[in-house]
Amino acid sequence: MDLDCGKRQNGSIHACSQRSMEEHLQETSIGDGDAHLVEFSEAMRAVKKALRQVSESKARALDEAAEWRRKYEMEHLRAAILEQKQKKREQYIDQSPPDSWSPAEPLDSEKSDPENGEESPVGSVNGWLPPHSNSECCKREGICTQQILRSHSGSTSNMSLLTRAPQAAEKASFRLQWGCAGKKDSRNHTHDVVSFECGNITTASRSSKQITLVWNSPPQSVFILCKPSASDVTAICKEMIRWLKEEKGIGVYVEPSMKRELLDDSSYFRCVQACETEQEVHEVHTKVDLVITLGGDGTVLWAANMFKGPVPPVVSFSMGSLGFMTPFRSDRYKDCLQTLIKGPVYITLRHRLHCQIIRNPEAVKEGDDPCEETHLVLNEIAIDRGMSSFLTNLECYCDDIFLTSVQGDGLILSTPSGSTAYSLAAGGSMVHPQVPGILFTPICPHSLSFRPLILPEYVTIRVQVPRNSRGQAWASFDGKDRQQLNEGDALLCHMSAWPVPAACDIESTTDFLQSVRDGLHWNLRKRQGSEGPTSN
Numbered sequence: 001m002d003l004d005c006g007k008r009q010n011g012s013i014h015a016c017s018q019r020s021m022e023e024h025l026q027e028t029s030i031g032d033g034d035a036h037l038v039e040f041s042e043a044m045r046a047v048k049k050a051l052r053q054v055s056e057s058k059a060r061a062l063d064e065a066a067e068w069r070r071k072y073e074m075e076h077l078r079a080a081i082l083e084q085k086q087k088k089r090e091q092y093i094d095q096s097p098p099d100s101w102s103p104a105e106p107l108d109s110e111k112s113d114p115e116n117g118e119e120s121p122v123g124s125v126n127g128w129l130p131p132h133s134n135s136e137c138c139k140r141e142g143i144c145t146q147q148i149l150r151s152h153s154g155s156t157s158n159m160s161l162l163t164r165a166p167q168a169a170e171k172a173s174f175r176l177q178w179g180c181a182g183k184k185d186s187r188n189h190t191h192d193v194v195s196f197e198c199g200n201i202t203t204a205s206r207s208s209k210q211i212t213l214v215w216n217s218p219p220q221s222v223f224i225l226c227k228p229s230a231s232d233v234t235a236i237c238k239e240m241i242r243w244l245k246e247e248k249g250i251g252v253y254v255e256p257s258m259k260r261e262l263l264d265d266s267s268y269f270r271c272v273q274a275c276e277t278e279q280e281v282h283e284v285h286t287k288v289d290l291v292i293t294l295g296g297d298g299t300v301l302w303a304a305n306m307f308k309g310p311v312p313p314v315v316s317f318s319m320g321s322l323g324f325m326t327p328f329r330s331d332r333y334k335d336c337l338q339t340l341i342k343g344p345v346y347i348t349l350r351h352r353l354h355c356q357i358i359r360n361p362e363a364v365k366e367g368d369d370p371c372e373e374t375h376l377v378l379n380e381i382a383i384d385r386g387m388s389s390f391l392t393n394l395e396c397y398c399d400d401i402f403l404t405s406v407q408g409d410g411l412i413l414s415t416p417s418g419s420t421a422y423s424l425a426a427g428g429s430m431v432h433p434q435v436p437g438i439l440f441t442p443i444c445p446h447s448l449s450f451r452p453l454i455l456p457e458y459v460t461i462r463v464q465v466p467r468n469s470r471g472q473a474w475a476s477f478d479g480k481d482r483q484q485l486n487e488g489d490a491l492l493c494h495m496s497a498w499p500v501p502a503a504c505d506i507e508s509t510t511d512f513l514q515s516v517r518d519g520l521h522w523n524l525r526k527r528q529g530s531e532g533p534t535s536n
């Protein structure tokens with residue numbers, strides 16, 4: 001049924017009857033003593049009022065019906081997506097383990113560490129665990145990150161992210177250790193945050209502790225990503241490639257544009273490999289042990305965006321202006337890489353947000369998919385008003401509970417890593433990157449009481465453009481890939497299971513606080529002198 005049309009027709013009938021009544025009332029002159037006419041006119045007024053109420057409640061009912069229908073369709077769509085995801089998960093769990101894993105062999109997590117006699121933590125990445133062995137830890141994707149950040153040779157998978165070509169060399173294996181205040185945790189890493197023993201609740205075993213990466217075998221190949229059109233970056237890149245090849249015997253991958261630039265300079269760089277096809281880019285995480293970025297924060301975002309699934313450890317050299325996520329000095333790259341290749345390395349697990357646009361099912365042409373390609377962002381998804389001069393109106397739901405309606409310039413859904421970027425500029429709090437959560441920061445809200453929120457990392461946020469929205473909305477992902485959101489479109493967002501493991505220069509908290517102080521000059525103020533009036 002065309003609801004709008006029905007509403008228009010109903011509206012016009014009531015409008016006509018109201019109009020004729022008003023005309024009749026105006027034409028009817030009421031004499032002082034004419035009791036009949038007074039009575040009649042009062043009756044007409046009562047009828048008029050009743051008609052108006054009927055027309056209003058009908059319009060409300062139609063609006064409500066349309067809203068319920070939209071909600072029903074969205075739920076239907078969500079259920080279909082969930083079913084699809086579940087099927088994929090089941091497919092994955094059904095896969096037989098690769099040849100390299102035998103159930104008779106002890107798992108890495110069960111083997112003891114020959115060096116120190118301690119048990120290896122669950123983060124061991126040398127072998128293949130049965131896919132369901134850790135299925136509880138990454139419920140959404142059904143895949144544990146730790147299972148993927150390891151050698152994949154010999155494995156067969158029908159998931160596009162996991163398909164891979166035969167490898168020339170084995171990827172170096174490593175394990176992750178969880179510790180606290182610089183001390184290695186003797187207990188295995190646990191995903192349990194709250195434990196309950198003898199009736200006492202304790203959170204002594206928190207999951208977000210300092211994480212150390214320990215190489216089991218030395219890294220063999222690196223992927224260098226460079227800020228484009230920057231001569232100083234290209235110069236360092238050339239030097240670094242020669243040093244890695246000649247001094248360390250490490251293979252190098254670069255982007256195709258960089259390879260062309262290198263070959264224009266010298267045929268020496270024929271030894272460098274490039275990922276030319278989309279498939280090769282998809283598989284690069286199975287071939288490289290480290291990702292090196294030379295540039296600013298934008299290059300780190302660029303690197304993260306290349307990996308639509310697992311990401312190898314990332315080492316970022318600062319060659320930009322701010323460098324919040326680039327802790328290493330490029331002039332000291334030899335010392336830094338030497339230390340990193342040897343390990344152990346402190347890492348910050350920078351969480352990413354997974355988001356998907358779902359188009360208004362009514363506006364989607366038959367046969368077209370209403371669910372658009374997914375995005376993984378390291379900083380944020382920003383939804384703004386684009387070129388429109390009207391307020392954006394965004395209805396926000398948290399796990400399907402209505403949260404609020406954003407009326408203003410827009411909304412930022414940010415990761416803790418992105419908390420120091422756009423979200424900060426919009427008044428959001430700065431959050432340590434290891435704090436799990438999703439920042440909900442409005443952009444110039446037209447309300448005095450709209451404070452930013454930080455939501456727990458396990459929620460799903462839905463941002464809906466209402467049907468009667470006056471303004472437009474545009475979504476951008478880490479400042480890129482801008483896409484228009486039309487009436488009835490929605491954006492779903494939740495924490496991804498694929499973080500960016502970023503190597504630290506000193507250690508996660510020290511690096512973060514240093515960036516806050518040196519990069520943003522946080523709370524910089526001249527100290528007050530000791531001389532002058534005192535309170536006593």
Ligand SMILES: NC(=O)c1ccc[n+]([C@@H]2O[C@H](COP(=O)([O-])OP(=O)(O)OC[C@H]3O[C@@H](n4cnc5c(N)ncnc54)[C@H](O)[C@@H]3O)[C@@H](O)[C@H]2O)c1
Nearest residue numbers: 296297298322323324379380417418420421422425478479
């Ligand atoms: N008003 C704002 O502050 C504003 C507006 C638009 C975009 N941005 C940010 O720019 C990012 C895109 O970066 P780009 O380099 O491609 O664009 P860009 O070249 O325009 O640089 C944006 C600036 O943001 C800084 N930055 C990026 N990520 C950061 C982080 N996590 N912490 C602290 N600073 C960070 C960069 O160092 C750079 O100085 C977006 O993800 C968004 O966060 C900020």
Ligand SMILES: Nc1ncnc2c1ncn2[C@@H]1O[C@H](COP(=O)(O)OP(=O)(O)OP(=O)(O)O)[C@@H](O)[C@H]1O
Nearest residue numbers: 225226227228295296297298299302320321322323
């Ligand atoms: N490998 C790459 N290929 C294409 N574009 C890239 C690449 N690396 C970075 N960019 C883009 O180049 C732009 C500038 O990069 P970057 O932010 O690293 O340098 P910057 O602006 O000098 O540093 P900062 O962000 O610290 O101010 C960003 O928009 C980024 O997305």
